[in-house]
Structures are given as C-alpha cells and as structure tokens.
Amino acid sequence: MSGPARATAHASSRAAVLDVIRAAGTISRVGLINATGFTGATISTVVRRLIDDGLVVETGRAESTGGKRRVLLQLNQSSRYAVGVHLDHAGLTYVLTNLGGSVVARMSRAGVGAEDPPAVVERMAGEVDALIDGVGVKRERVLGLGLVSPGPLSPTSGMRLTPPLMRHWEDFPLDRALQEATGLPVVSDNDATAAALGEHWSGGVGGTATFAALYMGTGIGAGLLVDGITYRGASGNAGEIGHSCLDVEGPECWCGARGCVEALAGPAAVVAAARADEALARAAGLDADSRRHRPPSVTADFAAVTRAARRGEPGARALLERSARYLAVAARTLANIMDLELVVLTGPGLAIAGSVYLPVVQEELDRAFFSRAAHPVAVRLSRSAATAPAIGAAAMVLQSELVPLRQGLRLPDNLADSEPVAVRSAGA
Numbered sequence: 222m223s224g225p226a227r228a229t230a231h232a233s234s235r236a237a238v239l240d241v242i243r244a245a246g247t248i249s250r251v252g253l254i255n256a257t258g259f260t261g262a263t264i265s266t267v268v269r270r271l272i273d274d275g276l277v278v279e280t281g282r283a284e285s286t287g288g289k290r291r292v293l294l295q296l297n298q299s300s301r302y303a304v305g306v307h308l309d310h311a312g313l314t315y316v317l318t319n320l321g322g323s324v325v326a327r328m329s330r331a332g333v334g335a336e337d338p339p340a341v342v343e344r345m346a347g348e349v350d351a352l353i354d355g356v357g358v359k360r361e362r363v364l365g366l367g368l369v370s371p372g373p374l375s376p377t378s379g380m381r382l383t384p385p386l387m388r389h390w391e392d393f394p395l396d397r398a399l400q401e402a403t404g405l406p407v408v409s410d411n412d413a414t415a416a417a418l419g420e421h422w423s424g425g426v427g428g429t430a431t432f433a434a435l436y437m438g439t440g441i442g443a444g445l446l447v448d449g450i451t452y453r454g455a456s457g458n459a460g461e462i463g464h465s466c467l468d469v470e471g472p473e474c475w476c477g478a479r480g481c482v483e484a485l486a487g488p489a490a491v492v493a494a495a496r497a498d499e500a501l502a503r504a505a506g507l508d509a510d511s512r513r514h515r516p517p518s519v520t521a522d523f524a525a526v527t528r529a530a531r532r533g534e535p536g537a538r539a540l541l542e543r544s545a546r547y548l549a550v551a552a553r554t555l556a557n558i559m560d561l562e563l564v565v566l567t568g569p570g571l572a573i574a575g576s577v578y579l580p581v582v583q584e585e586l587d588r589a590f591f592s593r594a595a596h597p598v599a600v601r602l603s604r605s606a607a608t609a610p611a612i613g614a615a616a617m618v619l620q621s622e623l624v625p626l627r628q629g630l631r632l633p634d635n636l637a638d639s640e641p642v643a644v645r646s647a648g649a
C-alpha cells in the first residue's frame with residue numbers, strides 16, 4: 222500500500238480504517254488488521270458500518286494463497302463528492318472530485334480581477350451549481366466546498382492578509398459568504414498547503430513520509446506533509462519559502478522584507494525583467510501593441526515569456542533559468558530544514574514552465590542538499606500542476622469529513638466543545 226497510514230494518528234478507528242482503504246486501493250480485512258494493528262473484531266465492526274454507510278464496497282476476492290480466498294474492500298468512489306475552488310486574481314478553477322479524490326468535473330472561469338467581492342460570491346455560487354449539475358451528481362452527496370487562495374491566512378477569521386492585487390478582499394469574510402450562497406459547508410486554506418494535500422490524497426507521492434509541494438502561482442510558497450499530515454504551523458501559514466531572503470540588499474517585496482525568493486524569482490519578477498528588455502518584450506509579445514487585446518495578467522505574460530523561451534529566444538530562456546536557480550536554492554533550504562525525501566513542483570506557474578525548472582532544482586539538490594550522503598531528494602513535476610490547488614481544496618473537504626486527523630487539532634484552552642477536525646482551524 223502507499224501512504225504511511227500506520228504512523229498516522231487518527232481521531233477514530235473508523236477514520237484510520239477508511240484512510241488505509243483509500244491509500245491501498247483494494248485491501249482485505251486481514252490486510253486492514255496488519256496495517257492498523259486493530260483486532261479482528263474491531264475491523265469487522267468498523268468495516269460493516271462503512272459498508273452500511275455506503276462508503277466502502279466489497280469487490281471480489283484476492284488470489285488464493287492456499288487457504289480461504291479473502292474478500293477485498295475498496296472505497297465506493299461515487300458515494301460522496303467534494304467541490305474544490307481555487308480563487309486567484311488571474312482565474313477561478315473549480316473541480317468536483319469523488320471520494321477517492323479523482324476529478325469528475327472541472328471548470329475554469331475568469332479571475333476575480335477588480336470585481337467586487339459580493340458579486341464574485343454570487344457568480345461563484347452559480348458556477349458551483351453548474352459544476353455539480355453538469356455531471357448529474359445529487360446535491361446531498363456533496364460533502365462540502367474547499368476554498369483555497371493565496372495566503373497568508375489571518376488568525377482571527379480566515380480572512381486573508383492579501384497580496385497586492387487582491388487588497389480589496391482584505392476585510393471580506395469570504396468563507397462565510399460562500400457558505401451562505403452555496404449552502405455547502407466551507408473549509409479554507411492557502412493554495413500551497415492544499416496543493417500538497419492534493420498530491421498526497423490522490424496517491425501522487427506514494428509512501429513518502431516527508432515531502433514538500435513547491436508551489437508557484439502568482440507567488441511562491443510551499444505545502445508540507447509529514448507522515449501524511451499537513452504541517453500547518455501556528456496559524457496555517459507554514460511553508461512560506463517564497464519570503465525567505467536570498468539577498469539582504471535585494472528588491473523590496475510586498476511582504477515588507479527585502480530580497481525575498483518571490484521578489485527575485487516569482488513570475489512577476491520574470492515578467493518585469495522581460496518587459497524591461499525592449500527587444501525581448503517585442504519578441505515575447507509583451508510590448509504595448511501585443512498586450513492591447515488582452516487584460517493585463519502576470520500569468521498570461523509569464524506564459525508568453527515561457528513560449529518565447531521554447532521558441533529558442535535566448536533572453537527569455539536566460540530569465541527563466543535565473544528564476545529557476547533562485548527557486549532551486551529555496552528548494553534546497555526547505556529540504557535542509559525539513560530533511561525532505563521528495564519535492565513536487567506544482568502550481569499554475571510550474572504547469573507552464575516546469576520543464577525548465579525541474580532539471581535546475583534536481584541538480585541543486587543532488588549537488589548541495591546537506592544530507593545527500595544519507596539519502597537523495599527526488600524532484601518531480603506534479604501530474605496536475607495547474608489544478609493541484611483546486612484538487613487539494615476538495616481533498617481538504619474529504620479529509621475533514623471522513624478522515625479527521627488528530628494532529629492539527631487545536632483544543633481550546635478550556636478543552637470544552639472541541640471539534641476534532643484538522644482543517645477547520647483555518648476558519649470554516
């Protein structure tokens with residue numbers, strides 16, 4: 222099986238069993254006893270209830286190894302669904318996933334731009350309806366809606382301390398408004414953490430115990446998973462590697478610091494450098510003439526620079542490679558601190574330009590990862606880099622509803638009324 226479920230502290234035996242079945246694909250009751258350490262009687266009771274609830278089905282028998290052939294169990298994939306939404310300045314990405322985290326419907330719509338938050342919420346509610354109705358899924362089978370957006374999250378209400386382009390969202394209680402408009406429970410988190418969870422949930426990282434999803438969208442961040450559990454820090458803002466410093470006298474960053482990875486290497490920095498070079502700007506289609514016909518967007522401009530690099534434009538290639546070297550140093554820092562086994566490159570920026578970044582990051586880790594004598598750090602591109610945050614957002618719902626994990630649970634000081642749901646602490 223993949224996924225170190227045994228090392229994971231689950232809130233209940235039901236959650237543990239469900240997580241092992243999910244990670245294994247198919248597994249027998251004896252396999253569950255071995256994987257969880259529970260007694261045969263416990264497994265028998267828990268599995269019976271999961272079958273009664275329609276979450277798990279029996280699916281044929283394993284090959285005989287001499288004795289009785291064992292009945293195999295698997296998730297009933299179409300018994301429950303979750304909506305994942307990635308909200309960004311540049312675009313809104315929606316996915317509907319089944320219980321196993323597989324995408325059954327996806328949709329991209331215009332970003333929030335300068336639109337008023339209440340108008341965006343109304344539009345989103347309609348788009349979520351269209352997503353669910355489009356594949357004929359019954360509403361009562363949808364567990365909830367996961368919402369992710371660029372961090373950081375503020376500790377008080379889940380509202381964001383927003384990046385510059387989304388300042389007008391700063392005081393808007395988005396998750397509450399969206400919950401009212403859609404009638405679905407809403408959980409929220411930052412996009413990099415969600416992307417990491419999505420990789421884990423969809424089986425993309427196998428049995429890896431410690432890995433990071435290095436995320437490049439409009440900004441740069443990282444989501445961290447330790448033993449299958451997202452590491453969230455005190456306020457859900459762990460992994461902000463994009464705001465580690467690579468040059469103390471470097472350019473000012475919107476976060477208030479200087480010389481941040483994001484300020485030096487993020488898509489906005491690459492686009493600004495390309496635009497400053499007149500010939501390159503023209504070759505990449507970033508000059509005023511070419512851009513007159515589309516709204517200004519860092520994502521679209523970054524894609525244009527990447528296309529120019531692919532066409533062999535040396536200036537464009539050099540800019541991306543310089544950005545990749547900065548990102549590689551950020552990856553090494555993260556790997557050194559967390560003693561990572563795997564770095565997955567993900568997010569819309571790396572969906573576009575990942576093939577330039579991947580070899581540079583791998584080379585840096587092979588050459589200079591501090592613990593390289595003990596083990597290597599694998600680097601690979603996400604299979605769903607563009608939609609990873611939305612898939613992760615849906616996985617947050619599945620995980621919070623079905624596999625509440627003990628770690629991440631924050632008991633209130635008086636220990637009363639605690640709700641054992643990990644991702645809810647982000648402000649649902």
Ligand SMILES: [Zn+2]
Pocket residue numbers: 463464465474475476477478481483484
């Ligand atoms: Zn910064």
